[in-house]
Amino acid sequence: MSAVRVWSKPARVVLVVAGVGLGACVLAFLGALFLHVAPANSLSKEYRTQVDRLVYPEFEQNWKLFAPDPLQRNVAVDARVQSIGPDGTVVTGDWHGLSAEDWAAIRHDPAPSHRDQNLLRRAWDFYESTHGEGDARAVPGSRGQLAERYLERIALQRIVSAGGRVIQVQLRVTVTAVAPPAWSREQVDTAPHVRELPWWPVQPEDGKGLS
Amino acid sequence: MTAPAPAPAPADVRSVLPRLLTTLAPYQAAVVRIGTAGTWGAYLLREWGNRRVLYGDRSPWSAELNDRLLADTHAFTALSWSDGRWWFEAVYLLALLSAGAVALGWRTRASTVLFALTVLSLQNRNVFLGDGGDNLVHLMAIYLVFTRCGAVWSLDARRRARRPGRDPAEWGEPRALADALAAMLHNCAMLVIAVQVVLVYATAGWYKVQGSRWQDGTAVFYPLQLDYFTPWPELSGLLGGSLLVTFVLTYGTVVMQVGFPFSLAARRLKNVLLAVMVVEHLAIALLLGLPFFSLAMVSADAVFLPTAFLLAVQGRAAGWWAARRAGRTAGETAGETARPVDAEVEPVGGADG
Numbered sequence: 071m072s073a074v075r076v077w078s079k080p081a082r083v084v085l086v087v088a089g090v091g092l093g094a095c096v097l098a099f100l101g102a103l104f105l106h107v108a109p110a111n112s113l114s115k116e117y118r119t120q121v122d123r124l125v126y127p128e129f130e131q132n133w134k135l136f137a138p139d140p141l142q143r144n145v146a147v148d149a150r151v152q153s154i155g156p157d158g159t160v161v162t163g164d165w166h167g168l169s170a171e172d173w174a175a176i177r178h179d180p181a182p183s184h185r186d187q188n189l190l191r192r193a194w195d196f197y198e199s200t201h202g203e204g205d206a207r208a209v210p211g212s213r214g215q216l217a218e219r220y221l222e223r224i225a226l227q228r229i230v231s232a233g234g235r236v237i238q239v240q241l242r243v244t245v246t247a248v249a250p251p252a253w254s255r256e257q258v259d260t261a262p263h264v265r266e267l268p269w270w271p272v273q274p275e276d277g278k279g280l281s
Numbered sequence: 282m283t284a285p286a287p288a289p290a291p292a293d294v295r296s297v298l299p300r301l302l303t304t305l306a307p308y309q310a311a312v313v314r315i316g317t318a319g320t321w322g323a324y325l326l327r328e329w330g331n332r333r334v335l336y337g338d339r340s341p342w343s344a345e346l347n348d349r350l351l352a353d354t355h356a357f358t359a360l361s362w363s364d365g366r367w368w369f370e371a372v373y374l375l376a377l378l379s380a381g382a383v384a385l386g387w388r389t390r391a392s393t394v395l396f397a398l399t400v401l402s403l404q405n406r407n408v409f410l411g412d413g414g415d416n417l418v419h420l421m422a423i424y425l426v427f428t429r430c431g432a433v434w435s436l437d438a439r440r441r442a443r444r445p446g447r448d449p450a451e452w453g454e455p456r457a458l459a460d461a462l463a464a465m466l467h468n469c470a471m472l473v474i475a476v477q478v479v480l481v482y483a484t485a486g487w488y489k490v491q492g493s494r495w496q497d498g499t500a501v502f503y504p505l506q507l508d509y510f511t512p513w514p515e516l517s518g519l520l521g522g523s524l525l526v527t528f529v530l531t532y533g534t535v536v537m538q539v540g541f542p543f544s545l546a547a548r549r550l551k552n553v554l555l556a557v558m559v560v561e562h563l564a565i566a567l568l569l570g571l572p573f574f575s576l577a578m579v580s581a582d583a584v585f586l587p588t589a590f591l592l593a594v595q596g597r598a599a600g601w602w603a604a605r606r607a608g609r610t611a612g613e614t615a616g617e618t619a620r621p622v623d624a625e626v627e628p629v630g631g632a633d634g
Binding site for chain 2: 074075077078081084085088089092093095096099100103104107126127128129130131132133134135136137138139140141142144146169172173176177178179180181182183184185187188189191192193195196213216219220223224226227248249250251252253254278279280281
């Protein structure tokens with residue numbers, strides 16, 4: 071566009087109104103994003119409802135990439151199931167390394183799948199974020215319960231029952247701190263810490279749609 | 282993004298304002314479009330075999346579980362309209378096709394709308410699957426809807442060049458007004474994209490400053506020891522085995538992320554940091570097994586690439602293309618070899634797109 075167009079008065083009004091309106095929207099939007107990513111402060115507390123309404127659910131910002139500190143422990147989730155045979159005998163299966171399977175799949179894959187890299191890992195994060203101390207079952211209807219159901223179904227999907235109907239599933243988590251670098255003089259306890267979760271009862275409909 | 286505006290004296294304001302009614306940074310918009318849609322499209326292809334477990338009827342995060350979460354968050358996903366397998370397959374296919382259409386710039390505006398809807402549909406089917414890369418694709422998909430990202434480097438632009446419409450100078454006022462409003466919207470969206478990228482780095486940088494591992498110079502060592510992020514443990518061990526390398530990468534990352542927003546005031550420095558950031562993302566892609574995350578980041582960073590650089594890339598590509606064509610039809614088209622391709626570039630301020 072070489073020559074500058076001469077606008078009529080109504081057109082100028084439209085342009086100015088649109089410009090001011092758009093500018094205000096952009097400022098408000100970016101301001102809200104800023105308040106959302108900034109540490110909690112006087113202003114973000116004052117406008118928390120408005121900011122949240124704008125940012126959630128579609129404009130979430132998770133940019134603390136490896137911050138403030140990178141994760142310094144490996145978390146391995148294992149699972150086992152208990153099934154009941156037609157004759158009523160209850161069999162407890164062996165532990166099944168769910169995370170170990172993920173790691174094996176990731177190894178030497180230049181483009182690891184979200185199925186191996188994120189699915190279980192983030193499901194466990196979800197569980198941890200909804201369960202404080204201890205592994206007491208979450209209140210029905212809470213997000214904690216959703217996390218439990220999700221993990222239960224991940225385990226059910228991956229463990230092929232040796233026969234019979236699965237009646238219970240149990241998870242176990244092993245947390246191992248990463249040893250500090252060889253050149254560091256830091257002392258860190260790198261012994262694995264194992265925690266067993268309680269058995270969760272399984273209803274027949276819990277496995278719906280998994281295979 | 283484009284040439285730095287000189288500090289406007291009052292008289293200059295009058296000459297700057299009309300520029301805001303034209304489509305600014307069309308090349309940067311095109312790179313962000315191609316990068317974002319290409320990243321997501323490649324990701325969808327990668328996950329083709331896992332699609333039903335990740336987002337479909339075989340997901341352990343069942344439609345019923347997700348419905349209970351959606352009742353709380355009100356996020357959009359067309360996949361909640363039906364739990365059926367074929368609806369899911371249709372949406373996944375549509376997601377792939379729209380990613381291709383956006384990357385190629387075919388019916389760009391409509392394609393970006395479809396692209397955004399399908400990205401949201403898949404990601405909000407299971408929000409516990411994504412990483413920072415998915416988050417960025419999600420945001421860029423929405424922002425791109427409001428841009429004229431198909432103004433250049435697109436099938437739309439090629440079609441317009443082949444069948445040019447009326448000269449914009451001859452447009453009646455209603456059409457010119459609509460064009461100016463669309464351009465204003467585009468410019469606002471480009472500003473949002475740019476600030477979004479700044480927020481990404483500022484957040485990542487400033488929160489790192491507070492971390493003890495980033496302070497003691499060992500932070501980079503730890504992700505290289507996490508089983509979920511070590512596709513090449515030998516390589517990761519080698520890199521983390523050196524005190525100096527780990528220290529330099531740790532401090533370099535923080536300095537770069539914190540400094541990047543300020544470097545925008547200094548063109549040269551900004552371009553250097555941008556190049557360093559691209560290299561760092563390539564390293565992350567390989568070492569941590571995060572190629573799609575890194576591609577998404579690089580695509581968003583591209584909003585800050587200098588126009589001169591993008592034009593040079595275009596010139597190179599055009600030259601290569603012309604040479605290839607000349608080679609194929611050797612003899613017949615002797616004088617045609619390195620013809621510049623201005624015809625492909627304009628019109629930037631086209632009516633749609």
